[in-house]
Amino acid sequence: MTTTQSQHTHRTGQLKALTILLITTTLIISSCTFDNEEVFFGNNLGCDTLDMSYTTHIVPIMETACNSCHLPSFPQGSVNTADYDGLSAVAASGSLVGSVWHMPGYSPMPFAQPQLDSCSMKRIAAWVNQGYPDN
Numbered sequence: 001m002t003t004t005q006s007q008h009t010h011r012t013g014q015l016k017a018l019t020i021l022l023i024t025t026t027l028i029i030s031s032c033t034f035d036n037e038e039v040f041f042g043n044n045l046g047c048d049t050l051d052m053s054y055t056t057h058i059v060p061i062m063e064t065a066c067n068s069c070h071l072p073s074f075p076q077g078s079v080n081t082a083d084y085d086g087l088s089a090v091a092a093s094g095s096l097v098g099s100v101w102h103m104p105g106y107s108p109m110p111f112a113q114p115q116l117d118s119c120s121m122k123r124i125a126a127w128v129n130q131g132y133p134d135n
Contacts, residue, residue: 046119047118047119047122047123049122049123049125049126050126051130052123052126052127052130052133053133053135054084054087054127054132054133054134054135055135057123057127058087058123058124058127061116061120061123061124062081062082062087065109065110065113065116065120066081066082066109066110067081067082069110069111070082070086072086076111077107079095084134087132088132088134091127091128091132092132096124096128097124097125097128100115100116100120100121100124101121101125102115
């Protein structure tokens with residue numbers, strides 16, 4: 001084999017290796033996609049936690065996730081989430097945030113159900129941190 005043929009064979013090998021590397025890198029990078037907007041854009045996408053309102057933000061969460069078990073007429077665990085007085089007592093004790101965030105030492109809520117979505121949990125925590133206003 002002549003020197004020119006040897007250089008050509010070496011260069012061809014380098015080009016093949018570079019091509020394989022570029023294709024592999026492109027496939028790896030393009031496979032890193034997010035189907036979950038919350039993961040891709042962060043946890044605050046569309047989740048306003050400023051100036052939480054009991055009526056506007058908290059009541060709908062309680063109606064959807066809590067009130068079926070925690071009504072005043074028969075409150076499971078002696079916890080009433082269906083009115084401000086009942087919910088504010090749970091908020092003041094720390095149990096509301098501890099339970100919905102599934103913190104150690106608290107009963108995870110909703111019971112035997114998936115954890116609330118992160119926006120609902122953040123809104124509850126923000127409402128409690130803002131002094132659980134009755135507004």
